[in-house]
Amino acid sequence: MVPTPYRVGVTAEGVEPDGTTLFGDIGLDRLTAAGLSWEVMPPAAGHAPAPEDLEPYDAVLSIGHLQFTREVVAAAPRLRHVARFGAGYDGIDLEALADAGVVVTNTPDAVRRPLAASAVTLLLALAHRLLENHAAATSGRWSERGRYRGAGIAGRTVGIIGLGSVGADVARLLAPFGARVVTQDRPSARDRAAELGIDCLPLEDLVAQSDYVVLTAALTPTSHHMVDAAFLKAMKPTAFLVNVARGGLVDQPALTAALADGSIAGAGLDVLDPEPPLPGDPLLGLPNVIVTPHALCWTEDFTRDVASSCLGALIDVAHGRRPAHPLNPRALDVTWPTVD
Known part of the structure; x- marks a missing residue:
């Protein structure tokens, strides 16, 4: 005993x-x-x-x-x-x-709303170009205030990959903003998507149609680096990637390259791979990425x-x-x- x-x-x-x-x-x-x-x-x-x-x-x-x-x-x-x-x-x-x-x-119930709110926080910051507008105001570039107009959310398509409890809560929080919310067509997601009134799409269609791709999926051997160079190339050049799940879902060098050459418009990342990032990681110096230290929901x-x-x-x-x-x-x- x-x-x-x-x-x-x-x-x-x-x-x-x-x-x-x-x-x-x-x-x-x-x-x-x-x-x-x-x-x-x-x-x-x-x-x-x-x-x-x-x-x-x-x-x-x-x-x-x-x-x-x-x-x-x-x-x-x-x-x-x-x-x-x-x-x-x-x-x-x-x-x-x-x-x-x-x-x-x-502790999924305790994490659900803070993590979903973090995803929406990053999405809103990207949609309204928060960092660029903040920098313009604080550096005395008031005359540039019309330069940093965001894409907004109303009428845009938000693709959620991973419709578990967090992904579903992201969809609920986005409902008042007038976005079209879609998710990846998986058997485990269909009932929940029907309850939420959102469409299930094949992954390739979700990627091609989304103005914002939000990652809330679990990291597994099959989802590791699911966002690779081909995935990023299939996104709209005006689209944004938001990741609040796990850094390993994303091939980070491929994302850095896509952000640097304008293949996608920007990214909001609360998770990286590795964590903490290596000194001098070029991702951290890009102007079209928001990075937080895996703590935004804390x-x-x-x-x-x-x-x-x-x-x-x-x-x-x-x-x-x-x-x-x-x-x-x-x-x-x-x-x-x-x-x-």
Whole structure:
């Protein structure tokens, strides 16, 4: 039987030894009040935690994007739960963890609106040429104010690739702006698209018709670098790309080239590949791109709601209750010890 108290390891990326995170205080004392103990783990030497660092823990609160593979969890037989502080789970082998009886949870409801709002923020900034108008005003070029007229959104086509909970919320937020919203025709998207009243198009038609292409898709082996040179060439030269999902969806050198030679009009990127970008990355110096540091959705409500969901899942699993958002529910077939 796993010894008590139930122990939670908090990954060290962006976390101080006292549990203060780059998001601020996420309320780890809630774990203590529920009878769980927690501590910050040693910093990972690479992309995955060392098996020996996982050995003391029943659960891991994964603040960053460490990889959890079959080999890692096989060497940590005590581990029963990986709780993602956020929605993304690329790098986590869900089937391997289910085989080992390790449930993985995330916080999709808490992330949905802040991330969708971030996508719309970038879209609006591009549509109204916010950065160019700001620079003209602050540098005394008031006489140029008619030079930076944006394309606007009304009557334009917005193509959303990835109609999950975030993509669907982007569509809802855009509804009052008078845009035509379309999405990629996939079996998993059809029912949701019908509910939202938006059209499903083959990917090539979506790319060719869209004035704004918004990426909210998951990063998988098949979606990696889906936005490549051919994809960008098929876009309108007046079109914009918005990515709030994962940097790996985009072939970044190809995007840099397309932005530099005017093949597309611009881009709004909250995610890059790699992160942080390499010093001197030419993408960062282009005038037609807005780049934010994978943090645009980190509002106060994001932190509050993600923390509440994530900590709630840790407490539920520790006490033998089904968590709200299991990504590999087959792992829940395992009977776990509970906290005394």
